[in-house]
Structures are given as structure tokens and as C-alpha cells.
Amino acid sequence: MTTTGEPAAKSRPGKQRTPQRPGDLVFSFSAKAAGVLILLILAAVAVFLVVQAWPAIQLDSAELAEEVHWVGDAESLLDYVGPLVFGTVLAALIALAIATPIAIGVALFISHYAPRRLATSFGYVIDLLAAIPSVVYGLWGGLWLMPKLYPVFDWLATNLGFIPIFEGPAADPPRTILTAGIVLAVMILPIITAVSREVFLQAPTLHEEAALALGATRWEMIRMAVLPFARSGVISAAMLGLGRALGETMAVAMVLSPGLLYSFLILRPGQQQNIAANIALKFPESSGMGVNVLIFTGLVLFVITLVVNMLARWIVSRRAEFSGAN
Amino acid sequence: MKRIRYGRIAALVAAGALVLTACGNDPVVAGGDSGGNGGGSEETSLSGELAGAGASSQEAAMQAWIAGFGAANPEAIVTYDAVGSGAGRTQFGEGAVAFAGSDSVMDDEERATAKERCGGTDAIHLPLYISPIAVVYNLEGVEDLQLSPATLAGIFNREITNWDDQAIKADNPGVTLPNKRIIPVNRSDESGTTENFTEYLAAAAVEAWPHEPSGDWPLQGGQSAQGTSGLVQTVQGGDGTIGYADASKAGNLGVAKIKVGDSYVEASSEAAAKVVDESPRLEGVPEGDLAIDLKRDTTAEGTYPIVLVSYLIVCKSYEDAAQGDLVKGFVSYVASEEGQAQAEQAAGSAPISDTLRSEVEASIESIAVGS
Numbered sequence: 001m002t003t004t005g006e007p008a009a010k011s012r013p014g015k016q017r018t019p020q021r022p023g024d025l026v027f028s029f030s031a032k033a034a035g036v037l038i039l040l041i042l043a044a045v046a047v048f049l050v051v052q053a054w055p056a057i058q059l060d061s062a063e064l065a066e067e068v069h070w071v072g073d074a075e076s077l078l079d080y081v082g083p084l085v086f087g088t089v090l091a092a093l094i095a096l097a098i099a100t101p102i103a104i105g106v107a108l109f110i111s112h113y114a115p116r117r118l119a120t121s122f123g124y125v126i127d128l129l130a131a132i133p134s135v136v137y138g139l140w141g142g143l144w145l146m147p148k149l150y151p152v153f154d155w156l157a158t159n160l161g162f163i164p165i166f167e168g169p170a171a172d173p174p175r176t177i178l179t180a181g182i183v184l185a186v187m188i189l190p191i192i193t194a195v196s197r198e199v200f201l202q203a204p205t206l207h208e209e210a211a212l213a214l215g216a217t218r219w220e221m222i223r224m225a226v227l228p229f230a231r232s233g234v235i236s237a238a239m240l241g242l243g244r245a246l247g248e249t250m251a252v253a254m255v256l257s258p259g260l261l262y263s264f265l266i267l268r269p270g271q272q273q274n275i276a277a278n279i280a281l282k283f284p285e286s287s288g289m290g291v292n293v294l295i296f297t298g299l300v301l302f303v304i305t306l307v308v309n310m311l312a313r314w315i316v317s318r319r320a321e322f323s324g325a326n
Numbered sequence: 327m328k329r330i331r332y333g334r335i336a337a338l339v340a341a342g343a344l345v346l347t348a349c350g351n352d353p354v355v356a357g358g359d360s361g362g363n364g365g366g367s368e369e370t371s372l373s374g375e376l377a378g379a380g381a382s383s384q385e386a387a388m389q390a391w392i393a394g395f396g397a398a399n400p401e402a403i404v405t406y407d408a409v410g411s412g413a414g415r416t417q418f419g420e421g422a423v424a425f426a427g428s429d430s431v432m433d434d435e436e437r438a439t440a441k442e443r444c445g446g447t448d449a450i451h452l453p454l455y456i457s458p459i460a461v462v463y464n465l466e467g468v469e470d471l472q473l474s475p476a477t478l479a480g481i482f483n484r485e486i487t488n489w490d491d492q493a494i495k496a497d498n499p500g501v502t503l504p505n506k507r508i509i510p511v512n513r514s515d516e517s518g519t520t521e522n523f524t525e526y527l528a529a530a531a532v533e534a535w536p537h538e539p540s541g542d543w544p545l546q547g548g549q550s551a552q553g554t555s556g557l558v559q560t561v562q563g564g565d566g567t568i569g570y571a572d573a574s575k576a577g578n579l580g581v582a583k584i585k586v587g588d589s590y591v592e593a594s595s596e597a598a599a600k601v602v603d604e605s606p607r608l609e610g611v612p613e614g615d616l617a618i619d620l621k622r623d624t625t626a627e628g629t630y631p632i633v634l635v636s637y638l639i640v641c642k643s644y645e646d647a648a649q650g651d652l653v654k655g656f657v658s659y660v661a662s663e664e665g666q667a668q669a670e671q672a673a674g675s676a677p678i679s680d681t682l683r684s685e686v687e688a689s690i691e692s693i694a695v696g697s
Contacts, residue, residue: 070516070542142556146563172509173563175549257550257560258514270547281552284382285410285516285541 046302053296056289067289070282072260077293081300083260087177087272088301091252092245094181094266095188100238102185103192110193111200112222123197130190138254141183146255149174149182157267164264171269175257178266180274183251188241195240199233200226232316239312243305246274253277275301373401376652380406380414380427383518384455384636388427390672395659404656411518411636418639419443424653426639427455429518431608431617444641447694448612452686454660455636455669456676458598459523460573461582464561465489467504472497474585475623479531481568482510484545489566497585504566511560511569512543514550522634523570529622530631570632573598574674584632587625595676597630603679604629614642614689616682633676643694650695661686 059067061076074080106126110119150172157168170176207225216224258273258281265271279294286294378388385408392404409417411428418426419439431451432440440449461478463471468489473481477493480486486493490503513520518541525539537544549567551560554575561567561579573581573593583590591597604626608617622631638657644650659665666677678686 069540072542072546142559142563169507171549172565172567173549173560175551175560253514253552254556257548259546259548261546268547269549281515285412287410287412287416 049295049299049302052292053299054292056292056296059289064289064293068293070290071293074260077296080260080293081275081297083262084273084275084278084297085300085304086262087258087260088246088274088276088304090264090266090272091177091180091184091256091274092242094178095184095245096238096242098182098185099189099192099241100234103189103237103241104196104234106189106193107196107200108222108226110197112218112226123194126190126193128190129186130194133250134187134248135250135254137183137187138251141179141251141255145183146173146175146179149179153178153267165266167265168267170267171257174267175255175269176267177256177272180252180256181266183255184245184248187248187251188245191244192234192237192241195237196230196234199230199237203229232318236312236316239308239315243308243312246305246308247276247301248274249276249280253280371399371401372652372655373399374403374648374652376402376404376425376649376656377423378404378406378414378425378427378638379409379417379423380639381411381429381518381636382408383429383457383634384408384427384673386673387455387669387675390668391656391660391665394665394668395656398659399655402652402655404652415440415639418449424640424644424649425657427636428639429521429634429636431637432639440639440641445643445645447642448615449639449641450612450615450689451617451637451639452657452661452689453602453616453618453635453682454638454657454666454678454686455634455673456598456602456678457634457636457674458573458593458595458630458676459519459526459570459632459634460576460593461568461570461584461632462558462561462576462579463568463582464564464579465504465506465566465568468501469580470498470501471580471582472585472590473582475527475530476534478582478584479527479534481508482512482527483535483537484510484548485534506566509549509564509567511549511551511557511564511567512545513552513554513557514543515552516541517553518634518636519554519570519572523632525620526622526632572634572674584630586629586631587627589627591628591630593630593632595670597628598633598676599679599682600626601629601631601633602635603681612642614692616685616689640693642692645696647696650693654690654693654695657690658687661690 056064056077059077064071064074064077071080110123110126114122150170153170153174153176154168154172156166157170160166161168203226207229208221211221211225212218252274256273256277257269258278259270260273261271263271275297279298282290282294385406388406388408392406395404396402406427407414407417407423408427411430414423414426415428415432415436417423419436419442421443428451432449437449441447443449461473465471473494474497477486477497480493487508489506489508494503520543521539521541524535524537524544527535528537528539543550549560549564551557554571557569558571558575558577558579561569561571562577568582581593583592585591601621601624602618604624605621606619608615608619611617617637618635620631620633620635624631638660640653640657644653660669661678661683663677663683666675669675670677
């Protein structure tokens, strides 16, 4: 603090001006460069996707069937991408439906229930889940989780089979979209938990204390003071998780028997497929136009994730006055 | 408090570093140093760099060949990029690599490109990797399963859906088959294994298999898995499952005997090599080209027709003498008894027969080097 006194004194006679030193210039330049760089990379990816996908977009259906044999019965490019988009979104939504309630519970436990010391280390453990590579989740899902899921799925199919989505017979081994959704749920749990926890911690203590003072129980206090305050934050946390679930590749490729159908049967194999896993499966043996078609599906995924993230931003900004995030 | 946290971070970093180094220490090739001692002592050893690319089916065998060849010729560096058959043929046609590995034969267009690349001479196929494809199953209480081509096609076409179906009973007299649903498993990625398996079904069971042979599985809505290991794991994970995989990867799964002629034949190296010998060469190919017109519907005794034959594609002449010598030396090693034994050990492939070897050797001899 003492060192800043001298230059400030020098500039006092004239206009009040912040002093400029080389460090400031270097820092502002490098910060700006980093900011511009990320935009450039994003633009480069977008341009790459569009340029590479363009030949596929221009093909008519007859040429498409001739050049790329694995499009199957698809009449056009959109016909081929449609089921993939459906599968991608379905898997992500299943993951979100499972992960969000759990994540909120965990985050509330850390922020409002657990003793301080336990909460910190518990938070670390949750964050650690995010550091596990997805291929490991795939192995875990395929080798450990699947045998344990089959009895559950079988029970669902036998007893709740009258509900259309649970129509049996259940796949054995259960390489279905529901398994993929469960594995994805575990993978997106950390990010949703981490963001929700931060938001819950920022709930105004005065409100909480006021609620308690009025005789609210702890649950009532959370319901009245914390959850309404944190709603937009939790939604954007879920959207971030959704973004990750949409783009997940290896784990899905390893636990799902893919198929290209618009199907809600989540206990049957070979019904749905996700875009990223499809690229991973098809790319190694693809050449020529096949690669362009795959890149087109990548472009579609890029757009979907972009839209999801923008939606998350919009929801957050709409309720900006309540959110502690800004 | 702060110090504790830094300690944790340091521990994490250290753990991460350990994990990374562990990844880097993978043994590259097992059993590579056992080759070499016998060969190449009298000949002058070759040197230079040789690049190949293509079929991933050959990758494990190729690793063994490269190691064995490298032991005999320490100055020579051979690389193989397992980019897939199609991409390998493209790279070969572009002149990016000196040889290609391919599960299928070049079409006319590719032949024309290859001819241009080889300075006006043709490119030839040498069948040097033969791998039997086993029909694997996981069915409790059934040790020996026998299947005729029509039954096999019916199962994979999902027409036969239960293990106690009449057709399966007819193939397995005296065996009690459980009343259980059949779960056929196929590969979810495009693969040479699928292509050869469907080629077999289309040829041997014309009526029961209405689909075109293809590297992509033609049916939707069933169990499937990525790669051979994924498929084997899926078959293992269910009860009543059946699939197809490299015979060497079958592990402890049951392997079905397939009906050829009047008897049921097990998937073995000898039977696989034999069907290649029994099959005629493809017609209308350049001299020295050994592309095989596999007789999938063979009835010859002791042959196993569900095989994957992968070729090495080389030019009939190389302008660059050093490169040409290197290609000839490497391919000769691959075709040699030692090379084939290395591949059998590393990849579980079937060694080529002596008859085929002498043909391959003649073809290699005919490759012109220098201008």
C-alpha cells in the first residue's frame, strides 16, 4: 500500500489519472488476447464444421445413398440426423431427470445440513467425480453396473410394462438408453452439485435467519428462503449438466446398443443412438463423403449445445436481480 | 487450514503424474525379441523407412511383424497406421504409403489409381492374414452347440427366436436346449468381421439371409457393441446371447461348430487356412495378384468357411530401389514361416499353408525394383 502513494501524489496536480506501468500494459494485452483467442477458436470450429459439412448438405438423397452406404433407409440428410438428435436429447434428459434431484439434495446437504468440516471434504469428493475420464465411466457402466441393473430393468418390464416406455422384454445385458442415462447422470452430478452448492451458499443469511426467527423449521426455511433465491442458479446448473450429457461420447458408445429409431422404449436395445457416440463408432472406417456426413451431425450437435447454453444464460439473466451469480 | 489444502492439491498432482507415467509405460509389443535371431544373419540387413496403412484387423499381427522384422534389420523402421481398409487403400493410391493392408479387394477405380501410383504397373494383393471368425454364445448348460448355415442365418435374422426351436434341435440331436429367448449380438461399428460374417451368411444360406453383405449390420433394434472386445463382453454379460468374433478372442465363451458339407467343423487355424487353399483365385486380376474368391459355400471336408482374409497390397514395381528392397524384405518376412508364427502368437491368426506361401513368394519375387 505504501508504494502506491508516491506516483499518486505526482499526478495529483493534473487530472486524476490511473498510473500506467509496463505490467499493466502486458497484463491487459494478454487478458485481451486470451479473450479474443477463445472467440477465434470457437469461430474456427464453427467454420470448420460448416465447411466440412457443406458437401454433405448439398447432396440430394440419391447421391447420399450411393456415396454413404450406412445411412440406410434415410431419405435425406435430415432423415439421418433426426433419430440421432432424438437419441441425444433423450439420453441427456434421462440423465438430467435422475441427476438434478440428487444434485440438489447433495448441494443442500453440503450447504445447510452437514457440519462445516465434513462439508468441505465432501465437496472435494464430489468434485473428484468430475475428474474421472469418461472412458472409465464407460467401463464401470459396462462391467460393474450393468449386471446389477438387469434385475431392476426386468422387474420394471414385468410389473410396469403396461406403461409404454417400460415395455419389455428388458434387454439382457441391459445395453439400453436408460443405462446410458444412468451413467450420464453420474457424470453430470458433480457439475450440477458444484454450481448449486455455490448458489445455495449465497442465499441471504438475513432471510434465512428471519425465516427461522418466525418459527420456520429448517426445511421450511430452505423452502422459503433458499430455494426461491437459488432457482435460476439451479436451472443454469442443470443446463450446464445437460450440455455435458449432450456431448458425451465414450461412456455412451460403451454401454449402448445403438439404433436409429424414434423410440421411447428405454428398456429395449438397439433403439436410439447419440450423435457423439455415433461419430466415434462410424469415423474409423469412414472415408470421403461419409466423413462429411458425420461432421454434419457434429455441426448439429454444436448448434444444439450452443442453444442449450444460450437458453441457460437467458434464464439466468432473466432473473438476474435474484441471482448471486452476477 | 490453508496448508492442509495445499497438501491435498500436491497429493492430487503427484497422483496424477503417477497415473500419467503408468500410461506411458505400456509394453509396445510382447514377444518381439524372440524373432530375428535365426533370420537375416547371412543377408545384408535392410535399412530405411517403410510406411504402411490400412486394416485395423491386421494391427496386432502387424505389430509382431514389425518387431520381428526390426530385430533382424535394426536399421529399418517400419510403421503401420491402422486407419481402416478404405483409408489405407486411399493412402496407398495417393502414394502416401508404400503398402496397404486391406480386408477387401480393390475395385476397378482403385486399381486404376493404384496403377498410376505404381508407375504404370499394377498393384497386387497378397493374402497374408487369415483369421477364423468364431460364432460365440453364452447359454447355460449347453456345452457343444452345432449350427447349420440356415439355422445360423435364421438366428441372426431374428426369425429363430428361442433356443428350443425345431431348427436348432435338428442340428443338435440328443442335446437338451432350454426354453430361453435368443439374444443375437452384432458389432455396432463398421467392421471387416461383420462384412465377412454377412458375406458367409449370404453365400451359404441364400434363403435364410435376405440381406446384402456389408460391414454394417443390416438389422436394427437389437443388441450390439463396439469392437471385438465390446461384443465378447456383451455376449458374456447376457444369458442366451450369441455373436461372432475373432476366434482368438472368444475367451471362455462357447464356440459353435458350423456345418460344412455333412459334418460340423470347429473354428480352427488349420480349417481356416484350408478353405483359403480350396478357394479359387479371383479372375481377371493382373499376374501375380493373389486375391481370393473365397468359397463360402464350400462342402470340402475339414474347412471352416467363416474366415476373414486380409491382404497386403503392394506395387509390382518400385522406382526407388531402396524402398522396393525394403518392401520386398518386409513382405517376405511376413510371408515366412517365422512371420506367420509370430502373427499366430500375437493375433491368433491362422498361418498360411505352404502351398499358398510358395505362390506368395513367387509374387514377391516378381516385384521389380529400380527402373
